[in-house]
Amino acid sequence: MSSSTQLLTSILDANETYAEAFARSDPVLLQKLAKGQSPRIFWLGCSDSRVSAELATGVAPGSIFVHRNIAQCFHPGDLSASAALAYAVHVLKVEAIIVCGHTGCGGVKAGMQAAVESKQREDKGEKVEPPKPGSVEDTIAKWIAPIKSLASSQLPSCTSDPLEALELAHLTDAHVRDTVKAVADSDLVRAAWDEGRELSVHGWVYHVATAKLRDLDCGWKGVGVRADSLSRPSTYAESEPRE
Ligand SMILES: [Zn+2]
Structure with a gap:
């Protein structure tokens, strides 16, 4: 065998x-x-094998409707993510959406490295050939493009070591915040709010080394209306090793 x-x-x-x-x-x-099923939560998380929505939260099957992709992205025009969100919000009528990133995310790291490499080539005046359409490199580059843009926007214009200037944990948080905003700004979520539905969108980060979830307190429960803070006094975030 x-x-x-x-x-x-x-x-x-x-x-x-x-x-x-x-x-x-x-x-x-x-x-x-x-x-x-009648789950009350929609979870947009990373495909990473270490981060399970059900295990991390200890809930029973049937509690969370899950969509996972690399680095929990919500790209405009992503039919798979949009269909999952539409079904969760408008058919299952979930009450909360959780965008959950995690420490040591390979997708966020790839976006960070792509931004650094672009900057280094730019600084050297090197021309970059786009990857062959449909290739592995092309597929990954397209998927992580928004994370690369986010990382590029955080790179100081003048630095001798761009990789040193970026921090994976910081970028992970920023990407979750951006994704929360994209989900909250989507027509699907706004339609639910227009109907007067109680629906909130939250951004969390799962710490792989401790198995603990951290609320980034960046949520929304209506157009321009912040969600209630879920943060509790805690020290584990500070004790997490820096990446
Ligand atoms: Zn990940």
Whole structure:
């Protein structure tokens, strides 16, 4: 048996164990879920294997409607993210949207590095050929373009070490804030607010090293109306190693 077959077999075995334990511990919930879902939260998070919405929050299945992509982006015209948001807000009628970034995000890091490389080439007067359309480089460059722009906007115009001038944790927070704003400004969310619906949009960051969530207190609950602060007195953010 190949190692990947073993891996998949072990995952199916784990599912057997999970299903049996679930049926034993909460048969009522299992029956309820079989009839439908009524989550109260929409989660826009990163695809990163270390950040699970359900595990991080400890909620039961059926509690969170999730859309994940690399670096929790909400690009204009992204049909997949828009469809998930539309369904969550207008069909499931969720009450809160959480945009959740995380420490050590590879997507944010790639955007940061792309901004630094662009600046270094610019400083040297080097011309950059665009990647071949449809290539791996082209696909990634297009996806991280807004993060690269954000990173570029934070680069000081004159610095000997641009990578030193940017901080991944700071950029991660800024990207979550930008994404919260993009979601709150979307027609889909504004339509819900126009209907007088109670719906809030929040920005959180998951700290991989501690498994703790931090509220960035950058949320909205209406056009131009800030969401209530969810921040609690805490010191873990300060104790997180800098990246
Ligand atoms: Zn990530």
